[in-house]
Amino acid sequence: MFAYHDVGVRCLRVLLDSGVEVPLVVTHRDDPKEKIWFSSVAEWSRKSGIETLQDPQELHIPQTDFIFSFYYRRMLPQAVLNHASKGAFNMHGSLLPKYRGRSPVNWAIIHGETETGATLHEMTAKPDAGRIVDQERVPIGPDETAVEVFRKVTDAAEKVLKRSIILLVEGTAVLHPQDLSKGSYFGGRRPEDGRIDWSKSAWEIHNLVRAVAPPYPGAFTQGLRINSTKLENRKAPGLGPFQEDGAWFAGCGDGKVLRLLEVIAEK
Numbered sequence: 101m102f103a104y105h106d107v108g109v110r111c112l113r114v115l116l117d118s119g120v121e122v123p124l125v126v127t128h129r130d131d132p133k134e135k136i137w138f139s140s141v142a143e144w145s146r147k148s149g150i151e152t153l154q155d156p157q158e159l160h161i162p163q164t165d166f167i168f169s170f171y172y173r174r175m176l177p178q179a180v181l182n183h184a185s186k187g188a189f190n191m192h193g194s195l196l197p198k199y200r201g202r203s204p205v206n207w208a209i210i211h212g213e214t215e216t217g218a219t220l221h222e223m224t225a226k227p228d229a230g231r232i233v234d235q236e237r238v239p240i241g242p243d244e245t246a247v248e249v250f251r252k253v254t255d256a257a258e259k260v261l262k263r264s265i266i267l268l269v270e271g272t273a274v275l276h277p278q279d280l281s282k283g284s285y286f287g288g289r290r291p292e293d294g295r296i297d298w299s300k301s302a303w304e305i306h307n308l309v310r311a312v313a314p315p316y317p318g319a320f321t322q323g324l325r326i327n328s329t330k331l332e333n334r335k336a337p338g339l340g341p342f343q344e345d346g347a348w349f350a351g352c353g354d355g356k357v358l359r360l361l362e363v364i365a366e367k
Contacts, residue, residue, distance in 0.1 A: 102126045102172035106254045107218075108141040108192060111170040112148075114261045120269065122150055123164075129154045129174060137247070137315040147218055166268065169223060170257070178231040179226045186270065188223040191261065192322065194252045195235055197283025205250050207286045208240065209311035212303065215239050219265050222275060227285075231275035234264045243330070291317035291353035298339040302331055302356035320366065326350075328361035352367035 103112060104127050114121055125145040130136050145152045152203060153159070161167075169176060179187040196219040202359045208216040217237040222230030236256035240249050248311060267273035294312045296305055296319050309319040318325050329350075332350035336351025341360065342357040343349070348360035 101168045101170065102171060102174075102176060103141045103143070103168070103170040105171040106127050106138045106250075107171040107193070107257050109139040109144050109175055110258045111168070111191060111261050112141065112145060114258055114265065115168070116148060118262075118265045120265060122124065124161075125152045126148050126156065126159065126172070127152065127154055128152055133313050167223070175227055176223060181223055186271070188225045188269070189233060190219060190228070190230075191217045191257050192228050193250070193257070195219060195237060196228060196232060197278045197280050200280075200285040202288035204286070204290055205253055206246050206311045206316070209244075209246055209249060210307050212307050213240055216253060216262050218253050220257075220260045221278070227275055227280060227294040229280060230242045231277050233268070233273055233275055234260045236260045243310065245310045246316055247313070296321040296326065297352065297353075299353040302352040302358050305329070305350075305352055305355075306331060308360060323366050324360075325364040325366055326360050326362070329362065330359045330361055332357040332359050 101115070101122050101124070103125060108127065112122065112125065125141060127141040137215050142152050142154055161183045161184055163185060165184065165186045167181060169190040171191065176188070192204065194208060196275050199207050202218065205216060215237050216257060217235055219235045220233040221228065222233070224230040228340040236259050238252040257306045264273060294308070294317055296308065309326055312319050313327050318327055320326065334351065334357050336355050336357045338351045339353065341348060341350045348363045350358045350360055352358060
């Protein structure tokens with residue numbers, strides 16, 4: 101099992117609770133530059149008595165029945181996948197084929213989606229392109245932040261794996277090919293991608309703010325970090341942030357106004 105993050109911990113628990121033997125867990129060392137707000141796969145697997153490796157320089161994998169990847173941050177090469185005689189499977193945080201690639205929850209919110217989910221799929225040489233085992237949908241509220249949606253996706257991942265694991269072990273799971281022409285692929289995001297472009301619509305800016313709100317790096321502009329916004333039913337006097345009676349607002353490219361609910365002045 102290759103795993104990291106809350107999804108990794110929850111899916112490991114599902115495997116163990118289902119009686120699946122997990123002889124090896126490969127995970128990451130926490131990045132000291134990253135805010136760690138999620139559970140530790142390394143800590144949980146070691147407490148469970150499982151051999152645990154963190155970012156090994158070399159990895160010798162014996163022949164095994166299954167390989168699972170649960171929010172592991174690196175693509176597994178085909179040479180590794182070939183060691184699984186009954187299949188290699190990944191849990192992805194979107195409704196594939198939409199939002200293949202990195203940061204799927206954040207991208208879904210940025211694009212104003214009203215739902216997303218978790219998908220268990222077969223791993224192939226092409227990222228997030230293999231046949232689908234099962235999916236679970238979750239709604240995205242108009243003001244929900246990425247971490248709020250991520251928690252729902254984590255719950256969905258647990259449900260999917262609970263439904264699927266015995267079928268996989270027994271060899272009775274029915275896998276369905278993806279139609280990649282109906283999907284999309286997105287890369288990873290950087291802190292710089294949180295810079296606000298006030299020429300965009302109020303809805304687009306609102307979506308960006310909630311998609312990168314803490315514990316993610318956040319949206320920013322002109323010496324201000326903006327962590328929460330609300331759409332206002334009024335016209336904007338111009339582009340960008342302004343104050344009225346001690347409250348912060350911002351004019352957007354479509355002429356509408358956002359109330360800036362949480363504003364932090366950067367030093």
